[in-house]
Amino acid sequence: MKLNVNNPVLFKELKLRFRSPKSFVGMLFYLLAMCLFVFGFIFTTMSLTGVSYFRPSESMLLFSFLAFIQLGLVLFITPGLTAGAISSEREKQTLPILLTTSQSSFQIITGKLLSSISFLLLLIVSGLPVYSLVFLFGGISPMDFVRIFLFLFVTLLAIGSLGILFSTLIRRTIVSMIATYGTMLFLSVVTGFLFIIVMQLTRFNFNGVGLPPPSIAGHILASINPAVLFASLLSQGAAESLAEMTQVKWPIWIGYLIFYLSITVLSLWMAVKKLRVNMKRSK
Template sequence: MRLFLNPVMLKEYKLRFRSFKSFLGLMFYLLAVSIFVVGFIFLNSQSMGNSYVRPDTSRIMFMVLSFIQLGLVLFITPGLTAGVISGEREKQTLTILLTTTQSSGAIIIGKLVSSVSFLMLMIFASLPIYSIVFLFGGISPLQLLTVLGYYMFIIFVFGSFGVLYSTLIRKTIVSMISAYGTALFFAAGTAFLLLVSLQFSNGAQGFNPVSYFFAMLNPFAVLFGIFEPGALKDLGRQTGIQFPLWAAQLISYTLLFSAAMFMSIRKLRPKAGSKR
């Protein structure tokens, strides 16, 4: 428990959650999501020439909102975590932080959790807006909880990449560019390579691990599979690999997260590590 509730984390919480700008940003975020949901329902009901919303329309709205929020997660997370260590180094406070009794693991975990906590607060705060779909049907509570859990998982994985770059790179701007480049590769690069690999296979069914590998690394592909399991079955028939795509991503992302956290902890005190 001391590893997760340490002075570094408590200090970061006070700095982030006592700022008026943070709650102002949360208000505008919820306002934008609410306008999107209400506008989507209104425009769809008007275009259909009736005053009701069908369950399939509600499901489409939930899917679109989920993909938009996943894109926001991938866009915001690197900016929150890419300067947690390099920022301390630029302010010349990292040396003071390292002279405390806190271990490297406590510092890294405290920085990661405190950095992504505001983003998780935004997601949890939007749950009442998400729950509007239950009024019209089309989405089960299990799917909502699955999407929410997937967001949490993605936040910590990509947050660990930002912390790693912040530990290895001295300049915050370079660290942030590297973190955004990594997020862009996983989001857009793997999607492009997936389409290219499927084109080379010409839709023929057989053993095609390359396409499966790129689909496994893409967050949007797994999120789409949560809503449309049949699409992943078609991908499994084309690649010849029937192992669940979400399980493959869970394993691979967990390994990447563990490697990023391990390297961040080891590289935080490189001199002390070399002496041991």
């Protein structure tokens, strides 16, 4: 697994992706939608409260809405960008040509991954001026901003790596996409549902006085759910309520980083190992 900064696969994919007018048209409509949402939220809030200024507490609410919009963008667009990276090459019968070049499997996998998520990263970065409008009204610290974008990037990288892995293991793009979206829904929806069930069972089984016993399972489920993590990052009250429910003082963001960075490393490692193995089997 040789690391080489000069990655022709990455450069070729970036040129093909960003030369298309569709990419910039999509970015234009995305930014227009974000601007309409921000200004609509500001004017609606001011008209409902009957004041001519925007309060810092409402600025935090607007920032939370924008953060969850970006999270939804990452969760639902990343699988579509990465799940067909390798399987589409196999369907077009161009994968054997790619494998006969001097590029290593690591270069091919990382080049496909980075080129696939580059457009989504560009969308997130292009929304920074819209986020800057929130800072004009106060209530948001730069560290809140940095934390949100750090965990967005970690989530994007992990889901993108899963998409690349399924695209390498599965021959059909549609099946690979279904598997990636299914994994994403499990991590973002099913874990939240299981967390609620575990918390309810813990309360049901606890009939004594005082504090309930620690719920390790509930804490783990909360630690791998992106929505729960973002709620705890955006609201100190939500983080305290979560710690009170699970009775575990270990911050969930540490478990989130460990889990999703492990998924990224393992997915890329398996994709690199299985890329040429699948090619040999298909002969």
